Amino acid sequence: MATPLDSFHAVIPAGGAGTRLWPLSRASRPKFLLDLDGSGRSLIQQTWDRLNDLVPAERIHVVTGHAHAAAIREQLPDLTGLFVEPSPRDSMPAIGLAAAVIGAEHPGAIIGSFAADHVIDDQVSFAEAIGQAVAVARTGLVTTIGITPTGPSTAFGYVESGDRLDVEGAGSARAVRSFVEKPDAETAARYVAGGAHSWNGGMFVTRTDVLMGHLERLQPGLHAGLRTIAEAWPTSARDDVLDRTWPGLTKIAIDHAIAEPVALEGGMAVVPGEFTWDDVGDFAALLDIGAASSPETVWVDGSGLALSEDGTTIAVVGLDDVIVVRTHDALLVVARDRAQQVKDVVAEIRRRGRDDLV
Structure with a gap:
């Protein structure tokens, strides 16, 4: 049918x-x-x-x-x-x-x-x-x-x-x-x-x-x-x-x-x-869809999203709406309301000739 x-x-x-x-x-x-x-x-x-x-x-x-x-x-x-x-x-x-x-x-x-x-x-x-x-x-x-x-x-x-x-x-x-x-x-x-x-x-x-x-x-x-x-x-x-x-x-x-x-x-x-x-x-969109921080994260009077790809413990004290991302070769810290500007970081890394990082 x-x-x-x-x-x-x-x-x-x-x-x-x-x-x-x-x-x-x-x-x-x-x-x-x-x-x-x-x-x-x-x-x-x-x-x-x-x-x-x-x-x-x-x-x-x-x-x-x-x-x-x-x-x-x-x-x-x-x-x-x-x-x-x-x-x-x-x-x-x-x-x-x-x-x-x-x-x-x-x-x-x-x-x-x-x-x-x-x-x-x-x-x-x-x-x-x-x-x-x-x-x-x-x-x-x-x-x-x-x-x-x-x-x-x-x-x-x-x-x-x-x-x-x-x-x-x-x-x-x-x-x-x-x-x-x-x-x-x-x-x-x-x-x-x-x-x-x-x-x-x-x-x-x-x-x-x-x-x-x-x-x-x-x-x-x-x-x-x-x-x-x-x-x-x-x-x-x-x-x-x-x-x-x-x-x-x-x-x-x-x-x-x-x-x-x-x-x-x-x-x-x-x-x-x-x-x-x-x-x-x-x-910021990850926060909107309910993504959770890595379990190793320690928050003290702070809020946002912290992601550790390699299991490193991330501690955030006194910062609200902050995003922290740790990988084996890079660390990003950005305010939630500036998340769109991460693309500018990538552009700058490319300008420096570090295509291995992007």
């Missing part, structure tokens, strides 16, 4: 080092490979678990680089659909590669892209949102899941909702008026108060033929390259064609390549994601 998700494939783009989580996250061990919330599962394993509740393992695909392919195979032993990029080209080529190959192998397939390093609570609400998004995507609209804001954050982009759509199985779906880049605090407060804006969680659901059609119009060079790779994918020429074609693909995010222009054309929809979501973008 057919189910609403029978033609649905999940795609997990797994890239980026997460520089705001240095020194835990490095180029050699990005945050999606780490257990950051003490659950016993890395972020990509949690993403896999979440999606595997909805679709079988053979319909979950991961796109990553050569540097992380082996670690991903180790962490996800049931994974069969692994796409290995020759080099980072941003999210659109990564998702487009999966879409082109999946669409060629499974005509009529619907894909959903889900970041490898996000934390989501409430599987029931997540599944409901995916079901609605797939229903809308069947009609030919590119659909995103808008996260219900918990406050006026300036750390995320926003999705502006328009008129309600009449789609069976998707009673909460609305047209997208626009995508908005990360706003200032005053604008974010206005968005949240108005009720028409949700956070852009970077989740997109679409028919593969619809996505490739938009790419053909909006990014013809990228579309042609992806088609060339997809045609060679089931042949012995795959690796050669991939290595020759990939470096020439336009480096662009899916937001800029598809979401923003297609929304202005009236081709985007949004369904609400009424679940707790966090992109774990910095150490």
